[in-house]
Amino acid sequence: MVKTGLVGLGKMGISHCAILNAHPVVDLVGVCDSSKFILAALEKHGKMNCFTDYKQMIRQSDLDCIFVAAPTRFHADMVCYSLEKGLHVFVEKPFCLNSNEGKKMIDLALMHNKVNQVGYHNRFIGTFNEAKRIIARGVIGDIYHVLGEAFGPVVLKEKGSTWRSHKSEGGGCLYDYASHVINLIQFIVGTPNQVAGTVLKNIYSQDVDDAVYATLFYNNGLSGQLSVNWSDESYRKMSTQITVMGKKGKVVVDATECKIYLRQENKIEGLEKGWNIRYITDLTKSVDFYLRGEEYSAQIDHFIDCVLKGKTENVSSFESAFETDRVVEMLVADAYSRK
Structure with missing residues (x-):
C-alpha cells in the first residue's frame, strides 16, 4: 500500500480525499487543513488521522507521498518541505506564483529523484x-x-x-x-x-x-x-x-x-x-472510482502507478506546469x- 497524506480540504482537496480513500493500493494515512470544522467531520466518519499542521503530519505519518491542494501561495513551501523529507509530490494547479519558486521545486524533485505531478486533469481526458x-x-x-x-x-x-x-x-x-x-x-x-x-x-x-x-x-x-x-x-x-x-x-x-x-x-x-x-x-x-469525471481518478491512478514503479517521467510533471x-x-x- 502507498501511504499517502493530503494537505488542503477545499473543493479539490475533498475530491482527492474521496478518490484516494477508495483507491485499492492507497492508504490515506493523514489529512491536514486549517478548518477544524471539516477535520471534526472527517475524524467522526473517517479512519485517517487529522492535522492542522502539515509538517507535523509528515513527521508523524511515515508517508510515501503527499497531495497538496492548498491555495497556490502555499505550494512552494509545502512542496519543498515534502521533497526534502523524501516524499513523492502531487500538487494542484496552478503550480506556483513565480518562476523562481517553480525552478526551486523542479530542482528539488530532480535532486531527490521523486515522482512529481501537477493537477492539470484535462491531460487525462x-x-x-x-x-x-x-x-x-x-x-x-x-x-x-x-x-x-x-x-x-x-x-x-x-x-x-x-x-x-x-x-x-x-x-x-x-x-x-x-x-x-x-x-x-x-x-x-x-x-x-x-x-x-x-x-x-x-x-x-x-x-x-x-x-x-x-x-x-x-x-x-x-x-x-x-x-x-x-x-x-x-x-x-x-x-x-x-x-x-x-x-x-x-x-x-x-x-x-x-x-x-x-x-x-x-x-x-x-x-x-x-x-x-x-x-x-x-x-x-x-x-475504479468515478467522481466528477474519469479524468480526476485517472490522474491519481497515473501518479500512484508512477510512485509504485519509480517512474519520475510524468504526463503532467512539474516541468510541464512550469512552462x-x-x-x-x-x-x-x-x-x-x-x-
Whole structure:
C-alpha cells in the first residue's frame, strides 16, 4: 500500500480525499487543513488521522507521498518541505506564483529523484489525447493556428472576498481558469514563445481578472488565440475547447468529443472526407472510482502507478506546469506593459 497524506480540504482537496480513500493500493494515512470544522467531520466518519499542521503530519505519518491542494501561495513551501523529507509530490494547479519558486521545486524533485505531478486533469481526458495523437500523426497536415477557449459561470456578480478574488493568492481567471487552457494548448501543439495584445479584463471582480484574451506566437510560425471568460452565465459549468487549423483540415475538441474535418479521406485512420466525430465514451479507459469525471481518478491512478514503479517521467510533471506558469508570466507582463 502507498501511504499517502493530503494537505488542503477545499473543493479539490475533498475530491482527492474521496478518490484516494477508495483507491485499492492507497492508504490515506493523514489529512491536514486549517478548518477544524471539516477535520471534526472527517475524524467522526473517517479512519485517517487529522492535522492542522502539515509538517507535523509528515513527521508523524511515515508517508510515501503527499497531495497538496492548498491555495497556490502555499505550494512552494509545502512542496519543498515534502521533497526534502523524501516524499513523492502531487500538487494542484496552478503550480506556483513565480518562476523562481517553480525552478526551486523542479530542482528539488530532480535532486531527490521523486515522482512529481501537477493537477492539470484535462491531460487525462480521452478526447484531448486523441486530438494530440491525430495532430502529431500529421492527419490535418502542417498546423498554422490554434484557438483555446474556456467559458463558465464562476463570478456573475460582485461578491465577498475569498482566496480566488486575490491576485496574491493565485486567484483570478488567468491563474484559475486560463491556466487550464494554456496547459492544454501546450500539451496538444506545444508552448508558445511570445504573446501580444493581452487583455486582463475586470467584469465583476476588483483585484483580479474575470476574462483573458491574447494572441500567441511560436518560433515555427504557428499562431494562436486565447479567449477565456469565467463570468459567462450562458454556460452551466466550465466548458473548454481547443481548435487547431491545418493545411489538410482541422480538429475541434472538447471534453466530450473530438471533431475532425478533412479535405480528403484518410483510410489509415478510418476518417472520411469532411466531418468525423470521435466521442469520449469510445476514448475513455475505465477507472475504479468515478467522481466528477474519469479524468480526476485517472490522474491519481497515473501518479500512484508512477510512485509504485519509480517512474519520475510524468504526463503532467512539474516541468510541464512550469512552462504553463512561464506563459502566464508573459501574459501578465504583456498586459501591464500598456498600463
